[in-house]
Amino acid sequence: MNVLAIGHAELYMYPENTMPQDSPPVPQRIDVTxxxxxxxxxxxxxxxxxxxxxxxxNECVVGNGKYFMNSENTVILHEYGACVGFLIKPLALLREARQRASEM
Incomplete structure (x- = not known):
């Protein structure tokens, strides 16, 4: 990440299908600019x-959202602040890319 950047998105991926005896799941963090x-x-x-x-x-959280990705689409569980509508364009681009890949 650029140290001079004023903003970024932090994505946290949560492991699914953990068993009760497993240690608490630790999300994987990915920074996106x-x-x-x-x-x-x-x-x-x-x-x-x-x-x-x-x-x-500027090192302050200005929005957050929680999502669930299934095989067909992404379900918005909640969005607050600057995250409201934030993934609309990226998800549309992702859908188009997947459609093109399936047509090949």
């Missing part, structure tokens, strides 16, 4: 995975 990387990260998210987004500007 541009739309193309965000689409690439979303494309790599396995189906049936929960993830959260924190939008950070």
């Amino acid at each position: 541009d739309l193309q990387v965000l689409v690439e990260v979303l494309n790599a998210v396995p189906s049936e995975t929960s993830f959260s987004v924190l939008l950070v500007i």
Whole structure:
């Protein structure tokens, strides 16, 4: 991440299918600073995975959202602040890319 950047998105991927005897799941953190990387990260998210987004500007959280990715789409569980509508464009780009890949 660029140390001079004023903002970024932090994505936290939560492991699914953990057993009660397992230690508490630790989410994987991915920092994203541009739309193309965000689409690439979303494309790599396995189906049936929960993830959260924190939008950070000047080291302050200005929005957050919680999502669930299934095989067909992404379900918005909640969005607050600057996260409201934040994933609309990246998810549309992801859907288009997946459609093109399935047509080939």
